[in-house]
Amino acid sequence: MNLRDLSIEHLGQVGLLAQRRRGNHIDGREEAPVSGSYLPVVDPATEMTVAEAPDSDAADVNAAVASARRTFESAAWKSLRPADRERMLYTLSTLIESHADELSALETLQSGKLRGIARMVDVGAGAEFVRYMAGWATKLEGQTLDNSIGIPGPQWVTYTRREPVGVVGAIVPWNFPLAIALWKVAPALAAGCTVVLKPSEETPLTALRLAELAIEAGFPPGALNVVCGRGATAGAALAAHPDIRKISFTGSTGVGRLIGHAAVDNMARFTLELGGKSPLIVLDDADPAAAAQGAANGIFFHQGQVCTAGSRVYVQRGIFDKVVSQLAQVAEGLHIGSGFDPQAQFGPLVSRRHMDRVMAHIDGAVAEGATLVTGGGRAFDGGCFVKPTVFVDAKPSMRIVREEVFGPVATIVPFDDVEDAIRMANDSAYGLAASVWSNSLSAVHRIVPRLQAGVVWVNAHNVLDNALPLGGVKQSGYGRDLGRAAVESFTELKSVCMAV
Numbered sequence: 001m002n003l004r005d006l007s008i009e010h011l012g013q014v015g016l017l018a019q020r021r022r023g024n025h026i027d028g029r030e031e032a033p034v035s036g037s038y039l040p041v042v043d044p045a046t047e048m049t050v051a052e053a054p055d056s057d058a059a060d061v062n063a064a065v066a067s068a069r070r071t072f073e074s075a076a077w078k079s080l081r082p083a084d085r086e087r088m089l090y091t092l093s094t095l096i097e098s099h100a101d102e103l104s105a106l107e108t109l110q111s112g113k114l115r116g117i118a119r120m121v122d123v124g125a126g127a128e129f130v131r132y133m134a135g136w137a138t139k140l141e142g143q144t145l146d147n148s149i150g151i152p153g154p155q156w157v158t159y160t161r162r163e164p165v166g167v168v169g170a171i172v173p174w175n176f177p178l179a180i181a182l183w184k185v186a187p188a189l190a191a192g193c194t195v196v197l198k199p200s201e202e203t204p205l206t207a208l209r210l211a212e213l214a215i216e217a218g219f220p221p222g223a224l225n226v227v228c229g230r231g232a233t234a235g236a237a238l239a240a241h242p243d244i245r246k247i248s249f250t251g252s253t254g255v256g257r258l259i260g261h262a263a264v265d266n267m268a269r270f271t272l273e274l275g276g277k278s279p280l281i282v283l284d285d286a287d288p289a290a291a292a293q294g295a296a297n298g299i300f301f302h303q304g305q306v307c308t309a310g311s312r313v314y315v316q317r318g319i320f321d322k323v324v325s326q327l328a329q330v331a332e333g334l335h336i337g338s339g340f341d342p343q344a345q346f347g348p349l350v351s352r353r354h355m356d357r358v359m360a361h362i363d364g365a366v367a368e369g370a371t372l373v374t375g376g377g378r379a380f381d382g383g384c385f386v387k388p389t390v391f392v393d394a395k396p397s398m399r400i401v402r403e404e405v406f407g408p409v410a411t412i413v414p415f416d417d418v419e420d421a422i423r424m425a426n427d428s429a430y431g432l433a434a435s436v437w438s439n440s441l442s443a444v445h446r447i448v449p450r451l452q453a454g455v456v457w458v459n460a461h462n463v464l465d466n467a468l469p470l471g472g473v474k475q476s477g478y479g480r481d482l483g484r485a486a487v488e489s490f491t492e493l494k495s496v497c498m499a500v
């Protein structure tokens with residue numbers, strides 16, 4: 001079956017042949033955008049338009065924020081017990097799982113990703129994360145503090161409470177549309193906030209379905225609203241809205257900076273999960289085959305469209321040649337195809353626009369003098385497929401070493417002295433993640449504290465856990481997703497001081 005037939009077969013299964021045009025989800029209802037304008041949702045494997053979603057503007061955002069605020073302030077929402085929110089989130093997680101076929105097909109249609117990855121990450125890990133956050137709804141706590149207040153007369157009781165911050169604006173990218181939406185929505189709801197979610201204009205379909213499932217799980221209309229549209233219009237209106245008390249954003253560093261400014265103007269809280277240029281440091285006591293496979297997983301998983309992708313590989317001279325040749329061998333052995341092809345191990349990039357951007361980085365690296373080991377071009381004439389690509393001879397000043405490509409492109413550079421590897425790894429504007437590959441416990445323990453990164457893996461790369469906070473330092477962001485840190489970031493700490 002060709003790529004187009006595979007997509008058409010799945011369009012029927014998820015109902016998009018019958019209902020191609022989707023509305024926003026506001027106050028529990030599907031609403032057409034006030035402007036009447038829509039944007040196409042394009043399958044990057046075939047470049048076929050599979051649906052249309054609203055090109056919303058400030059009028060739609062205002063309606064969604066008003067709904068979220070009304071719900072947040074309602075007696076019904078305030079009277080929900082933490083155990084009620086826990087139960088609704090738990091139900092939502094089971095609904096996500098029972099709709100795994102539909103949700104994963106929607107992800108593959110709108111983003112091109114391998115169906116298996118959509119099932120495993122967006123649906124499977126996403127549902128498990130919602131369950132993890134359901135548990136937190138009943139475990140948020142303040143502290144009772146001993147005080148030293150010396151005012152004579154009464155005795156003093158002092159304690160803190162964690163209270164929901166209010167209406168949350170969540171703005172998310174296209175690489176893991178459902179999973180990253182859940183990273184924002186689940187902790188916000190667990191903490192007792194209500195939410196307006198703006199998915200990427202490239203991938204709105206699973207966010208809209210999520211809002212419907214939240215209603216089915218028992219959340220009242222207005223607890224989760226979804227407004228689709230472009231960043232510069234819908235996204236900017238949401239970030240600047242004075243009733244938004246917290247913005248949680250995942251996306252590029254440039255946009256994160258704009259959102260941070262908008263949040264500060266309103267003194268809203270914010271979390272920014274931004275770009276990365278994550279290094280791997282491979283010491284020569286590591287197993288070259290395991291390191292090469294790890295480096296391949298680090299950069300080729302989801303075609304490198306991963307914020308923590310291991311795009312800079314530094315390998316100690318003793319095993320450099322072996323790691324380069326084995327990494328190239330893995331790259332050349334990957335089966336490239338449609339996300340719906342069960343044989344495929346490597347799919348398309350998200351869009352033609354993004355493919356052109358990745359190809360410009362590759363062409364720029366060649367022009368600057370880097371040497372291609374493998375890849376370097378499009379895989380097919382049609383669709384948005386770029387071959388897994390590896391460069392050597394990349395100098396620290398080259399754009400391919402300094403800028404985030406967000407595609408399947410790695411540079412691999414030798415080093416002799418570990419000090420040089422640490423210096424090169426830290427020589428980046430970004431600081432999201434890093435990994436160290438070695439069997440020497442003492443070498444690893446000496447390197448880990450010196451890496452400027454929010455996450456460090458040892459003998460692994462791109463491994464996340466719901467309990468482990470995820471976020472970056474330097475230009476990679478501010479604050480943390482996942483774990484206790486995430487749910488607490490949707491709360492305000494109130495201090496109570498009582499004369500008794």
Ligand code: NAD
Binds near residue numbers: 172239255259472476
């Ligand atoms: P992007 O910054 O272009 O867009 C992200 C979201 O922001 C989209 O919903 C977009 O519509 C919206 N947006 C764009 N301009 C806006 C504006 N002016 N105001 C408000 N919202 C706006 O990023 P992208 O291309 O969708 O995603 C790729 C980027 O995301 C990469 O840089 C990647 O590293 C980063 N990312 C980071 C993480 C992480 O956890 N740190 C995870 C995934 C992706």
